[in-house]
Amino acid sequence: MPSTAPTQPDLPDLPCLLNGELLPLREARVSVMDRGFVFGDGVYEVIPVYGRRLFRFDDHMARLQRNLGKLRIPAPHSRDGWLALARRLIAALRDSPDQLLYLQVTRGVALRDHVMPAGLAPTVFMTVSPLRGASAEQRHQGAACVTARDFRWERGDIKSISLLGNVLARQVSADQGAAETVLLREGHNGTLYLTEASASNVWIVQDGALLGPPPSDWLLEGVRAELLRELCEDCGIAFNRKPISEAELFAADEVILSSSTKEVLPVTLLDGEAVGHGALRGKPGPVYARLYEAYQRAKLEQSI
Template identity: 40%
Template sequence: MQRITYVNGDYLPESEAKVSIFDRGFLMADGVYEVTTVIGGKLIDFPGHMARLKRSLGELAMAAPAGEEEILAIHRELVRRNELDEGLVYLQVTRGAADRDFAFPPEGTAPSLVLFTQKLAVLERETVRRGLKVASVPDLRWARRDIKTVQLLYPTLAKMEAKAKGADDAWMVDDEGLVTEGSSNNAYIVAGGKVVTRPLSHSILHGITRGAVLALTASTGIELEERPFSLAEAKAAEEAFITSASAFVTPVVSIDGVPLGTGAPGPVAARLRELYIAESLKRAI
């Protein structure tokens, strides 16, 4: 059975889903996106994703394609039509279709809105059991990583470079030797019994899962430090982990071939994953 997608007001089989060749998402990477996890047919952290979508659109002076209630209804309808129990809903907004020009399209050009689903096991994952191996790469992205744009070429190259080194993912490192984030996730270490992660800025994505997990550390008494950490400090850490909408909390067991702690997933990551899933399911809509 083909997936049912949503394209600019229409629910269509994926073979019929099309956007204009003049769409600025295709020509200029002039678009933003969100990915919401689905468990038991319900949406995880949906309000957070909508708040970030609104922020991304505002930072790029891009018109919203619909209100939050309408977008929620589209998500739910796609989940229903695709009989999605566990997986993801991908949403993308672009500045719309217009003749190719570096200047924005004429005022009144309608933004494009596309959504589709993806079946994915998010609760039971092999990477959680064994932990991730990461490799460091230089961070060569643009300076506004806080905006969730569709400009994903360098993160893709970084991930493939890491895979070529025998790792699962990349951790990107700035010119000062400080870890920024993973190719599609926020990065953390556990040092001196404290969870350490880089503070919010233009340098990293303002992760929705990140925010939820940091709130959990406060409520459970796990000490937290929001500060930059170096690649060298990460390699000497007791444990490490990443967070994202699809990975939740997933342990990291080695960096550039250097084992962390015992070389196995650590207890802090395991505890935070357990807590995050339990709390997220309570809030799912």
């Protein structure tokens, strides 16, 4: 009889590390009882690599350590241990100097029980792929985005592998041919406030200043948040974190996304309406341009 097993997709020829063992991605295997598979019980990090050098590595490691602590998962490696593993993996992808490093730590393997078992050995998975950032067209013309209610859970501050809410949110924009879904959550007064996007932080420019939502349990504190604060200081751009209402979002002079892959990216169309005012309406703005140039300098200066 013919096999009824589903056809497995061909995985790319990429290297990975699974619990310290270097092997091809297509050969990696994890127990079906791993709590990452059963519960999404784990955290992850995504680190850009430029010229085989890790960008803002210590900031990513600090966030990983915070998130492991929030889930009570013991840290499998020290900072130097993570660095050695990362460099080993980066070297294994020989043809791509610019890479995206993904690392994931789950609580480990145990029989299914909602209670956190003690004493498990965490499962550590790492892989790299060629870095594919925003296109030249997106940088020149800006990205189109749509808005949606933020229906995800209330611990968005944890970089959890439980990303179904983000997957559903991103599909909202994908179904409309847009680059991102900008999320708004109802505040105590019934007003909708900006949180983040499905896979990006979101910023607005108002009277020449870069503004972002304040840190909270509703949004992930992106590594680029501190970076943008530093870049604004270097460029003489005012920087502030404050609640941003839906009305302020749509009245902004500029809207900017930030993430590991996008770096900084201008949003020029939001729910079908052009962003900005006057001659710059619907075009990337001057604050974005200055931050993008400063970001390129930082990539050279802040990678190890």
